[in-house]
Amino acid sequence: MVYLAIIALLVLTGVSGYLYWALLQHQKALAEALEQENNRFRDFEPEMMLTVKVLDPILVAKRESRSARVVADRLPVMVTKMVYQRVMQEVAQEMEQREIDVEMKIEYR
Template sequence: MLTSVLFVLSLALLAGNGFLFWQLREQKALIRHLMDQDSQDAALPPPEPVLTLRIRDPIALAKRESRSARMLADHLPVMVSKMVYQEVQKELEVELRERQIDVDIQIDYR
């Protein structure tokens, strides 16, 4: 009776060890895969820095700078905001060209 209990216990421990061994092999394979992937990522060029400009209150800026914007801002705020960004883009391009700085400026709507 005692020997059969010990035998069953030994089988359970053997099965547990087998499971742990299998988990260890899976983790090693995963680590190898991640290391290979990391070395492939190292071959990619580094990310390019991007400068983001956000005008905090484009409507107020438009009202302050333009008489026509004062009338349109209350009725067409989205259009006025887009026009403000387009105007700021033009002014930045002119200023940077005067300083001989070669840039690409684009407006991304998010």
């Protein structure tokens, strides 16, 4: 009976040792993968962007356009889109006058 307990203990010790070794191998592989991933982005600098949000486009439209005063309350989405297009045109003109090359687009979020 004692011999069976010793054999069982030796088998469990061997299995535990193997599992520990496998765990160390997995940790090593994970550490290497993370290091490779970090090396890919080490020299990467984020691109800078300028975002402009018109806080009250309906008010701007009403102030800048006589026809918008009539239409703005009935078609706010269309008027908002037109305000953004106009703002983009004006900023583009200013950048062109200053000879600054820009790429502009309207994004919906």
